[in-house]
Amino acid sequence: MKVYILGAGAIGSLFGGLLAKAGVDVLLIGRDPHVKSIGERGLVIKGIINEEIRVNATTSIPKEKPDLIILSTKAYSTEDALNSAKDIVRETWVLSIQNGIGNEDKILRVGGKAIGGITTNGAILKEPGIVEWKGKGITIIGLYPQGHNEFVEEVAELFNKAGLETHTSDNIIGWIWAKAIVNSAINTIGSILEIKNGLIKDNQYLLSAAMEVIKEGCRIALQNGIEFEVPPMELFFQTLEQTKDNYNSMLQDLWRGKRTEIDYISGKIVEYGKYVNLEAPMNSLLWALVKAKEELRNNVWRKGK
Numbered sequence: 478m479k480v481y482i483l484g485a486g487a488i489g490s491l492f493g494g495l496l497a498k499a500g501v502d503v504l505l506i507g508r509d510p511h512v513k514s515i516g517e518r519g520l521v522i523k524g525i526i527n528e529e530i531r532v533n534a535t536t537s538i539p540k541e542k543p544d545l546i547i548l549s550t551k552a553y554s555t556e557d558a559l560n561s562a563k564d565i566v567r568e569t570w571v572l573s574i575q576n577g578i579g580n581e582d583k584i585l586r587v588g589g590k591a592i593g594g595i596t597t598n599g600a601i602l603k604e605p606g607i608v609e610w611k612g613k614g615i616t617i618i619g620l621y622p623q624g625h626n627e628f629v630e631e632v633a634e635l636f637n638k639a640g641l642e643t644h645t646s647d648n649i650i651g652w653i654w655a656k657a658i659v660n661s662a663i664n665t666i667g668s669i670l671e672i673k674n675g676l677i678k679d680n681q682y683l684l685s686a687a688m689e690v691i692k693e694g695c696r697i698a699l700q701n702g703i704e705f706e707v708p709p710m711e712l713f714f715q716t717l718e719q720t721k722d723n724y725n726s727m728l729q730d731l732w733r734g735k736r737t738e739i740d741y742i743s744g745k746i747v748e749y750g751k752y753v754n755l756e757a758p759m760n761s762l763l764w765a766l767v768k769a770k771e772e773l774r775n776n777v778w779r780k781g782k
């Protein structure tokens with residue numbers, strides 16, 4: 478199977494590197510200096526494993542279509558990435574392993590065949606060419622919005638052979654929403670207060686606020702016809718326990734002065750609330766506070782305070 482990783486940063490390079498190590502024909506499509514470093518010294522994956530992997534990498538979109546594109550840009554780059562690759566996306570299987578709501582809809586809009594996915598693996602790009610696999614997790618994939626087929630099973634088998642524990646689901650949209658609802662409570666509160674995930678569970682005020690955010694997201698999802706495989710409240714508590722020592726990824730983006738994916742998490746929950754005439758006061762407030770933090774941090778950053 479020929480696989481392209483479109484948006485080879487932290488999680489995309491982890492998946493691409495492990496697939497390449499397992500003998501899959503992989504091409505990482507990303508940006509310099511990360512791509513340049515891989516070309517010169519190979520891709521280093523450290524943390525859970527310590528491997529230097531030879532894998533092809535490029536900054537340009539090839540003309541030849543692959544069997545599978547794994548989409549791993551940040552959610553705010555999805556549209557641009559798909560448009561830059563639309564000639565090879567059309568009629569090709571495209572698997573999103575991103576966070577947030579709406580990535581797979583964009584794949585369908587440019588004529589791709591969408592496979593949805595969530596992953597709880599954790600990876601960071603330490604420096605160009607070096608990815609740290611911080612946490613071993615699971616990945617769930619399925620035809621988007623629902624169903625599965627032989628190809629999805631083939632992809633899951635490939636991922637499992639590469640050491641990425643992967644399961645298939647007939648209701649991947651339910652998993653995508655459940656994860657987004659969990660992120661809408663943990664990432665926002667954790668980012669605003671700049672605390673580890675575990676403190677949300679340990680502090681009664683934060684826990685009750687987070688639970689209200691989860692309930693609000695569930696009401697909106699259910700009213701939009703989304704069904705859950707696992708109740709988001711249960712996933713929320715599981716996640717807090719499993720990641721209690723983590724600073725969430727949104728907070729890490731803020732600390733790096735990077736844009737966050739808040740528009741595709743809380744912003745989408747507010748948007749889908751409007752479709753069914755449901756207010757989303759908690760998500761609206763948290764969305765505004767994180768957006769303000771993005772701006773204030775940059776301004777403060779610029780003033781050099």
Ligand SMILES: NC(=O)c1ccc[n+]([C@@H]2O[C@H](COP(=O)([O-])OP(=O)(O)OC[C@H]3O[C@@H](n4cnc5c(N)ncnc54)[C@H](O)[C@@H]3O)[C@@H](O)[C@H]2O)c1
Nearest residue numbers: 484486487488507508549550551552554558575576599600
């Ligand atoms: N990092 C993790 O542990 C993790 C875990 C689960 C889910 N996710 C999700 O996966 C997605 C990616 O996260 P990440 O941490 O890997 O982000 P990242 O910023 O490290 O990687 C994204 C990469 O895409 C590249 N890119 C953007 N537009 C491109 C384009 N048009 N062509 C080629 N490359 C392009 C960027 O340069 C960047 O290197 C996000 O939705 C994130 O929430 C990440």
Ligand SMILES: CC(C)(CO)[C@@H](O)C(=O)[O-]
Nearest residue numbers: 663716720723725726727
């Ligand atoms: C599950 C999660 C919130 C753990 O930190 C992760 O999705 C993140 O950091 O975005």
